[in-house]
Amino acid sequence: MAQNNKRPECVLGFYQVVEQPNGEMCGGVLITSHLGRPIEFQCSLPVRPNATQQTLYGPTLRPFLIGELIAKALKDRLQVLPDVLFVNQPEALNNQTWNSIPVLCSTESVEAMFQQDFREEHYWVASNQEKDVTKILEIMTKYVPDSADLQEPLIRVEQALKEAMGQAA
């Protein structure tokens, strides 16, 4: 019997924000091994934008909350940083928050992005991350099994957030 303390060959991150009808938002990052086993989960308490934020950010409020405020708070607390981050909300594609971590979005967005395919799935990536993405996809091809469903962990994150918000309410 041996404790497996070493970092997996490829660490995947999955980031998702859930919004409630009352405007509160709750974000979560799930860090998994390349085989989908959870390593760490960070989840924010519900965030409600105040009147100043609503006035100041106007139509950019959602990208600010999802891509900056919540994402940065979670990223700063992560003990294991992922090699790649998967999101399904275009607002989360903020490469300033995630710095060198490539962010792959499964939902199409129009702003300065290019499309990258991986195992018959389409992803959209910020244009300045092109090189990083190419590199990480090579690593993923090597370690992530063909049968892996890379959208599935986002469902787990969504369920966990709903559970957390339900308990917080």
Added chain:
Amino acid sequence: MNDAYGKNVSMLPGLPAPANQLRLPAPVLPQFDSDFEVAVIQAGINVALHRWPNLQVQQEKLITPPGFVPGWKPYWQKPKAIQIEFPDFIDYQKKPEENEEAVRSIKPPVAKKDEEDKKPVRKCPTRIQPPADALSMEDRLFYILQPPLEGWLAGQELVMPFEPFSYQYEGIAWMFAQKSALLADEMGLGKTMQAITAIRLLLRSGQVRRILLVCPKPLIPNWQREFKLWAEELPVTTMEGDANRRKMLREMKSIPILLTNYEILVRDLQNVDEEDLPGFDLVVLDEAQRIKNRESVTSQVIRRIPRLRSWSLTGTPIENRPEELASIFEFMGVVPARSNPDLRQLKKLAEVYILRRTKEVAQPDMPPRLDRDAILELSNCQQAAYETAEKEGIVQLNDMGDEITIQHVFELVLRLKQITNFDPLTGESVKMDRLIADMEEISASGAKAILFSQWTKTIDWIAERTSQFGAMVYHGGVPTKKREPILKEFEENPDKHLLLMSYGTGAVGLNLQFSQYVFLYDRWWNPAVEDQAINRAHRIGVKNPVIVTRFICKDTIEERIDLVLRQKREIFEKVLGDGDVSTESLSMNASEVFGLFDLKAKAGKGTKSIGPQGSDHEKAA
């Protein structure tokens, strides 16, 4: 001087030259006519209105020098966050097999499919749900964030030898999350495999580190074999050897899985002080009906073992009375000690802590089990012997008056049942005649059959008369070491068509799904044990319908027992099925036992089990 508007302007007196460049028009007071007389009060200020104010400009130094004035920048407080860390995955070194093939296995070629078939159909994944009694957010999120079992087990992280059925995935996911669980799947649906896989996941994910698995003695080889098949990397240590060795094994904390049987466990722990009892993260009881009597030594010893999780496995959580389920619940820690929940409460607890699936639901495509009752008329000699024994017995019982006990009635029942099996004087047996007739057909078709009786002597008697079918004997009298080879030979030798087994030894845990026929030579005391026996053959992997023949002699005690067994089946339905729970109890009571012979029950007898306790009965016979 005049300004641009032609007004008279004048130099301001007393100002320096540059400042005097400022020329202001002389103030003009508005004048308007009014219809009323305005009296101007000579107060002196009116004159001042026509005079220029005395303005002076001076240069003063600023108190603080002017600098960069910052713009307002918003500062938003960071949202608070909750963190969950997951234990590291634990690796177990797989023992290298001596005869392991040196070459890697090659997948067989797969026939090309049509374009439409190429895209794999994604099954609905089996997710682990948090248990109802998990209250903290961290606990609940821990389970929600686990990957679906299909991904975890289907070749990604843990390799499975065979793809489990979807109901098995559900069972594994349910057990993984439960601290108290009773897996009560119908026999033959793979309770062992589900338990092993759930144990494997718990161990590998660092949730548990020390497990005690208790099973009936004959099933130890079965568990060893199943562990090797489903979780070969897990080291399983069987509690065996002398008392010192067993004590050492018990106290070694590095042993992840300790396998033992009920008898050894009770013997070893019966006299151990509370503080010296070994603690376990998980205690699993196979065939948990062994603790159905909460006053028995086995139940008491097992309940004392310190543990964090308690699982029970049994296809028959209720054999005779609902109280038996309460005893299992007490071990699981879901009812207080010595409590007596009623049927309604038991049913409510069952919804949370019991997972039970029947073959009809779990395996709709499984070949059916065809039950047929062979109603036989006793031969003349048997009939005479039976009538004599019955008359004498009843007379004796009546003569006993108030001294009569249920045990006396029970002895008469046994005597009569033995006569229905065969006449001890002449050896005549209508059941044997029927068995031989059926077996000739079965052996001619190359099929195999298993036969159950409650008496080892009857089994030996049958074996002598069925040697032409290659009959083999498997009962409590056969040494444990010889039992596995018997089963193996029965499976592999085409000349062996009949396996004779006792209910006590052969009814549980064995996989005999290659047998197409089951004979119940005599009836056991409750239908649950009979079902267990039948399900040795009718279980996962069965390819053909299983034909079950129950021998019942007409106008004998067997017909009356058959009626009682049908009533007992109803109790089971009431707790675990959708039956009506309004009736307080349908347990067998003394009146019904005495009623087998139209005897009047003594008052105040209450509820009692009429059946013997497992293998003890075999010895008694």
